[in-house]
Amino acid sequence: MWIVLGEDRGRIRLVSSSETCGLLPKGSFLTVDDNGNKYILRIADSQQIEPYSPAPMLADMDLSPLKPDQKCQNVVYAYRVADLTDRRDGLIDFIRPQLTARRSTQEEIDKALAFKMVGPRVFLATVQGGKNQVLVDEQGNLIKVSIPLEVFYHQILICGKVGSGKTVASKYLAQYFVEELEGLGAVLAVNVKDVDLLMMDKPSSTTNEAVLNEWKSLGQKAHGIDNFTVYYPANISIEPGQGVNQDICKRITLNVQTIEPEALSGLLVGVSDIAAQHLPNIFRSWQNRMNRSEKGGFTFNDFVQYFERGVEDKYSYETLNARGDSGTITIPWGTYHNILRNLEYAVEFFDNEEAQNISANDILVRGKMSVINVAGEKGIQFGSVLLRHLLKNIVEEKQTGRSKVPILIIIDEVHQFWDTTSSKEALGELDLICRTGRSKEIGVIFSSQNPSDIPRGLSNVINTKIFFKSDRSSARDYDLSVSTEEIQNLGKGYAIANIHGLSQAKVLKFPLAMAGVFEEASSN
Amino acid sequence: MPTTHADQEIDFSGLSYPQEGALVSYIEDFGKFELDSKKGETTCSSVLLCAYDESVNKFEGLEGAAYLTSHSLIIHGLQDYIPVCLLTFYFYTRSLSISKNSNYIKYSKEPDVDSKKDYIYDRRKLLSENVPENSIVLIDGPIIGGNMATATIDLNKQLSSKGAVPICFVKNSSSNMVTDNIAELRGRYNSDMHWAYGFLRPGERTNLFKYTDGVNPNLTKVFCYVKAFDVSPQRIELDLTTYSRHAGNIDDLFDLVYYLLLAQGDLRNPQIRSIAIAEKYARATLKLINFEQMMIDLGITPTMNQERFAW
Numbered sequence: 001m002w003i004v005l006g007e008d009r010g011r012i013r014l015v016s017s018s019e020t021c022g023l024l025p026k027g028s029f030l031t032v033d034d035n036g037n038k039y040i041l042r043i044a045d046s047q048q049i050e051p052y053s054p055a056p057m058l059a060d061m062d063l064s065p066l067k068p069d070q071k072c073q074n075v076v077y078a079y080r081v082a083d084l085t086d087r088r089d090g091l092i093d094f095i096r097p098q099l100t101a102r103r104s105t106q107e108e109i110d111k112a113l114a115f116k117m118v119g120p121r122v123f124l125a126t127v128q129g130g131k132n133q134v135l136v137d138e139q140g141n142l143i144k145v146s147i148p149l150e151v152f153y154h155q156i157l158i159c160g161k162v163g164s165g166k167t168v169a170s171k172y173l174a175q176y177f178v179e180e181l182e183g184l185g186a187v188l189a190v191n192v193k194d195v196d197l198l199m200m201d202k203p204s205s206t207t208n209e210a211v212l213n214e215w216k217s218l219g220q221k222a223h224g225i226d227n228f229t230v231y232y233p234a235n236i237s238i239e240p241g242q243g244v245n246q247d248i249c250k251r252i253t254l255n256v257q258t259i260e261p262e263a264l265s266g267l268l269v270g271v272s273d274i275a276a277q278h279l280p281n282i283f284r285s286w287q288n289r290m291n292r293s294e295k296g297g298f299t300f301n302d303f304v305q306y307f308e309r310g311v312e313d314k315y316s317y318e319t320l321n322a323r324g325d326s327g328t329i330t331i332p333w334g335t336y337h338n339i340l341r342n343l344e345y346a347v348e349f350f351d352n353e354e355a356q357n358i359s360a361n362d363i364l365v366r367g368k369m370s371v372i373n374v375a376g377e378k379g380i381q382f383g384s385v386l387l388r389h390l391l392k393n394i395v396e397e398k399q400t401g402r403s404k405v406p407i408l409i410i411i412d413e414v415h416q417f418w419d420t421t422s423s424k425e426a427l428g429e430l431d432l433i434c435r436t437g438r439s440k441e442i443g444v445i446f447s448s449q450n451p452s453d454i455p456r457g458l459s460n461v462i463n464t465k466i467f468f469k470s471d472r473s474s475a476r477d478y479d480l481s482v483s484t485e486e487i488q489n490l491g492k493g494y495a496i497a498n499i500h501g502l503s504q505a506k507v508l509k510f511p512l513a514m515a516g517v518f519e520e521a522s523s524n
Numbered sequence: 525m526p527t528t529h530a531d532q533e534i535d536f537s538g539l540s541y542p543q544e545g546a547l548v549s550y551i552e553d554f555g556k557f558e559l560d561s562k563k564g565e566t567t568c569s570s571v572l573l574c575a576y577d578e579s580v581n582k583f584e585g586l587e588g589a590a591y592l593t594s595h596s597l598i599i600h601g602l603q604d605y606i607p608v609c610l611l612t613f614y615f616y617t618r619s620l621s622i623s624k625n626s627n628y629i630k631y632s633k634e635p636d637v638d639s640k641k642d643y644i645y646d647r648r649k650l651l652s653e654n655v656p657e658n659s660i661v662l663i664d665g666p667i668i669g670g671n672m673a674t675a676t677i678d679l680n681k682q683l684s685s686k687g688a689v690p691i692c693f694v695k696n697s698s699s700n701m702v703t704d705n706i707a708e709l710r711g712r713y714n715s716d717m718h719w720a721y722g723f724l725r726p727g728e729r730t731n732l733f734k735y736t737d738g739v740n741p742n743l744t745k746v747f748c749y750v751k752a753f754d755v756s757p758q759r760i761e762l763d764l765t766t767y768s769r770h771a772g773n774i775d776d777l778f779d780l781v782y783y784l785l786l787a788q789g790d791l792r793n794p795q796i797r798s799i800a801i802a803e804k805y806a807r808a809t810l811k812l813i814n815f816e817q818m819m820i821d822l823g824i825t826p827t828m829n830q831e832r833f834a835w
């Protein structure tokens with residue numbers, strides 16, 4: 001039990017009663033009862049005090065201390081997050097000194113914070129020093145909260161070091177999207193390393209009691225995603241020894257005849273925004289001309305040769321912009337060589353007869369999770385082009401109303417596909433999705449080790465930020481006295497969060513995804 | 525809460541044993557004894573301890589003087605100190621007309637003397653009713669003698685019947701019971717404390733002395749001086765009956781005292797840890813009442829001194 005002492009600079013100060021023999025960690029919730037009215041508080045800071053402040057002399061002389069002198073109490077500072085009262089006169093109740101408070105129940109937290117029951121459920125958690133815990137009520141029940149569905153369409157940033165739980169969290173959210181979202185959604189994820197996302201068809205495995213207990217609390221158990229496909233570039237392979245089910249893997253290639261011209265800018269990461277804008281217009285003009293010609297059967301290699309011949313025209317090319325305006329552009333010598341080098345590098349991504357073309361229709365399937373595997377040599381460049389192509393396709397499908405399937409796009413290591421300095425214009429469809437995703441039911445999860453990896457043009461439109469164990473993070477945004485050390489030492493699966501529509505849930509524990517996570521027996 | 529704290533020390537000089545008493549004898553050979561904190565630690569863990577201190581607020585009004593006293597007894601619990609506090613309020617006046625109109629206002633020709641009497645009776649009541657059986661009671665202040673000796677005798681009887689051991693501590697005293705009665709020391713020191721400070725090294729005590737009340741020869745106390753740190757020593761007093769009952773393990777008591785002085789760990793103002801805690805409670809409970817405001821609300825006109833110094 002905690003006793004209200006009063007208010008201190010906007011925060012309620014409470015002290016633990018005699019029988020309370022521990023610290024209430026930050027992120028916990030307390031309920032103050034006052035004759036039927038209830039006030040819900042969220043702990044922002046929690047400290048130990050020693051009421052008798054004994055001198056260190058006894059210990060220094062190797063003498064045992066007086067037991068009562070070792071008494072400690074817990075002083076907490078809490079934000080008032082909700083009043084469960086019927087007051088209607090426009091005033092707000094006092095939280096009077098000497099009222100008592102106890103840990104809030106699930107029901108009180110749900111009521112107070114207006115949590116909806118729909119959405120992926122995570123656990124409220126606490127952080128104190130180097131210790132993280134899932135929040136429990138007085139009976140030891142885990143306190144859960146549902147992440148509002150709108151969060152998906154307001155874009156999510158997930159940051160964390162390797163092994164912190166960010167990929168597992170992405171998997172968990174993806175699995176919800178394809179299995180539990182009303183009407184079922186579709187997920188497109190990009191796998192950039194190892195086989196992180198390639199085994200979502202398999203049930204997770206763990207013997208960790210805490211994880212099993214969390215699943216039990218959620219009414220879940222390990223199971224793979226039924227409709228799961230891995231797409232991979234025809235120029236790389238997924239070795240059977242990697243444990244990926246070959247039956248669900250499909251080789252894909254890019255089709256020079258149908259590729260979105262804007263997608264080619266994905267080849268030019270590292271080139272200035274303006275220079276990168278020239279290539280799509282040059283390509284569009286060429287592609288348009290070739291598609292109209294009766295020859296047919298042209299390849300990307302034909303375009304590379306066409307571009308190469310530009311040297312004969314003093315680097316002057318015909319262009320066609322997205323609005324259909326024709327023109328001519330002369331590109332600088334350095335840019336010419338830069339683009340040419342990247343085009344030659346990308347030839348093998350295109351027109352492979354043994355692979356299939358992929359379009360938005362392959363992705364926008366209810367209940368289906370699609371993963372594009374770009375791990376391996378040249379994978380990022382391939383993914384960079386394909387992602388732009390698919391995003392353009394997906395936006396078109398949604399905007400024209402041809403598809404009403406909600407889609408969640410998971411982009412790991414986004415800085416590998418878009419420069420962190422990319423302008424709004426250079427981000428193209430990605431920026432459009434982030435700004436209009438809500439109305440079109442397109443959501444994006446950006447997953448990265450470092451928040452500064454996110455393209456500058458996007459960071460303002462990402463409404464939900466989830467930080468797992470990170471090297472750096474701005475704690476002052478959380479209304480929570482979280483030290484850098486505490487963020488650096490967050491346990492696996494624990495995160496400090498700023499969630500759209502769920503602002504009072506600051507510390508979360510993500511459950512283990514039910515698919516695609518394989519824990520060692522001894523792992524945490 | 526009051527903006528100015530009006531705590532004041534009780535002046536026991538008139539209530540301690542008068543100087544015209546006779547130093548009867550040494551109970552131990554004249555000398556000094558080393559204290560053992562380790563033994564004190566052992567004793568501490570095997571006995572029940574409690575301690576007493578008080579804090580007083582005084583308000584001087586034109587109509588009379590008010591005393592708000594917090595008597596604080598703390599008992600060493602297993603995990604915490606258990607406080608028992610008694611708050612008393614008295615108003616003394618030399619005005620018959622004021623006193624006759626109220627049952628709560630005391631007529632007094634000597635408010636200072638009467639306030640001390642009331643204080644002693646209240647202290648006795650608190651201790652006799654709340655000191656646990658078989659405990660060691662550490663009391664801030666001297667054994668009360670003089671014309672209040674009866675209260676001391678009564679309290680000792682009551683505590684004795686509970687098996688309790690009262691020990692009194694005097695921090696500030698200019699008495700010279702030792703230096704006036706030992707020929708070799710006479711005239712060489714300003715006070716006993718002066719003598720003991722030079723005589724003792726830190727962690728030592730003097731031998732025990734026996735001193736008899738000049739007014740009431742039946743009231744005899746046993747005392748010694750203890751020097752925990754290199755500052756002014758303290759005097760430890762026991763009444764003769766208590767001493768006689770515990771003479772066999774009297775060294776354990778002094779080792780315990782030393783341990784408790786170390787526990788407080790204040791090099792500049794050595795104090796028994798338990799008494800220091802009792803003092804904290806006494807002061808804290810006194811602050812629960814805005815005494816000065818209460819007096820003004822009651823229409824008591826503060827004297828100039830009260831206005832200027834507010835005790």
